[in-house]
Amino acid sequence: MPRVVTLAAGAGLALLVLPVLALLVRADWGSVPAAVTSPEALAALGLSLRTGAAATALCVVLGLPLAVLLARSRGRAADVVRALVTLPLVLPPTVGGIALLYLLGRQGLVGEHLDALLGVRVPFTTGAVVLAQAFVALPFLVLAVEGSLRTLGTGYETVAATLGAGRWTVLRRVTLPLAGPGLASGTVLCFARALGEFGATALFAGNVPGVTRTMPLAIYTAFNGAGVSPDTAVALSLLLVGVAVVILVLARAWRPGVRA
Numbered sequence: 001m002p003r004v005v006t007l008a009a010g011a012g013l014a015l016l017v018l019p020v021l022a023l024l025v026r027a028d029w030g031s032v033p034a035a036v037t038s039p040e041a042l043a044a045l046g047l048s049l050r051t052g053a054a055a056t057a058l059c060v061v062l063g064l065p066l067a068v069l070l071a072r073s074r075g076r077a078a079d080v081v082r083a084l085v086t087l088p089l090v091l092p093p094t095v096g097g098i099a100l101l102y103l104l105g106r107q108g109l110v111g112e113h114l115d116a117l118l119g120v121r122v123p124f125t126t127g128a129v130v131l132a133q134a135f136v137a138l139p140f141l142v143l144a145v146e147g148s149l150r151t152l153g154t155g156y157e158t159v160a161a162t163l164g165a166g167r168w169t170v171l172r173r174v175t176l177p178l179a180g181p182g183l184a185s186g187t188v189l190c191f192a193r194a195l196g197e198f199g200a201t202a203l204f205a206g207n208v209p210g211v212t213r214t215m216p217l218a219i220y221t222a223f224n225g226a227g228v229s230p231d232t233a234v235a236l237s238l239l240l241v242g243v244a245v246v247i248l249v250l251a252r253a254w255r256p257g258v259r260a
Helices: 005-025 032-036 038-070 076-090 091-102 111-118 126-154 153-162 167-178 180-194 199-202 213-222 231-254
Strands: none
Touching: 005 032, 005 231, 032 231, 038 076, 038 126, 038 167, 038 180, 038 213, 038 231, 091 111, 091 126, 091 199, 126 167, 126 180, 126 199, 153 167, 167 180, 180 231, 199 213, 213 231
């Protein structure tokens, strides 16, 4: 490997590792146990895990069919849909929150009718947290599954079809098993992204303790709240980093043929 490549790789690794290392150095370890086991921290973590799991399940239900469709489609229409799927990755999360408000808010395109006809108000509820997390996390799952299917091609599906398998049989017995590795990695990335979502959640769901205050919002509140020490925010940040690392390590250990 050329030395310049090694140096660039080391610089990239440092860019990812040093900020987390700074958190470890900055932390007041004497106050960390009390901060991470406080009722507020545990409530925020529990809410993040529940809403993250719900958002991930929603992404799987909606994203898997979309990924299969994109992987097996060609033409300009498919390119446009793929660009739309990728859009939340490049948009600032706050823009996503505003967009969700204008869609599902009390004066939104859909929210106005939900409120008038059914009395349903989505913003500033736990459901709003799930929708905001799903909005920003869905592209991770779709792109992972689509990439996996595109890499494998359509050969197995073509053979199954020539042997008399119907469309549903090919989908169930061939396509979905082929999508398994991509689905597993995409699901993990989707859950991790939902767990760390902040911007869209803050604008669309608010920051209500026990209802919409997820772990990122609890960290923001602790860091900027009057009379609250920044050490509490550092401790909560370490807790969220630890949870994310555990999720990623367990997911890697689960993958067949991969050593933890």
